[in-house]
Amino acid sequence: MAKLYSECTPPKKDNLNPKKETIEFLLNYSKALSVIHCNKLKFEALLN
């Protein structure tokens, strides 16, 4: 039988969604991040 040199198809994943924790982290990160404008400079601050 001829050899197949193509890559094998990756197993199909039905549930391709990020974890709940990842999304929660991102939303919390967004809430904690604030940008401070000072003269013409911008500073990022992560506040918990």
Next chain:
Amino acid sequence: MKNELITDAVLVRNYINGDESALSVLIYRHKQKIYSFIYSKVLDRDVTEDIFQDTFIKVIRTLKLKKYNEEGKFLPWVMRIAHNLVIDHFRKNNRMPKFDNAGEFSIFSVLGDDNLNAEKQLIKDQVESDLRRLIEELPDDQKEVLKMRMYKDMSFKEISDVTGVSINTALGRMRYALINLRKVIEKNNIILTN
């Protein structure tokens, strides 16, 4: 349903103006497309999760710093960030290639480490020193032949020349040396395996 009516552009504007819930809508709206896109490239759930997170961290920072130029192309912009992070991931991995055993072909079936680990090396040294002590117990003629054959790797012709006995005698001494060794090993229940 209501969320679907609000365009990405409006949500982005609201988010920049301080509406945190707009980000949540944007993430939930596009998470599957972005996550699937990353997974289709890296084929690893953990790496996908990391890249997905890094993508949105970049999105959040860019939006908060007001560096994003809204052209009604939010999703393609996020996809581009994800794409660049995927490339970064592969660049990093090319410097340190990783092989997994997920496919049919395992690289370790071809590549192997023949060196013994520390424990096996210790056992091997122990077995060899035990064996040397046992050999010392053999009669001199048998010991001489066995040492020449096993440790000096001489042929029986060479052994017979050196010791001045016939090849058959050398063969016989070797045979008795092995028989005697086996007897001693059996009698004393010595385990000589590693």
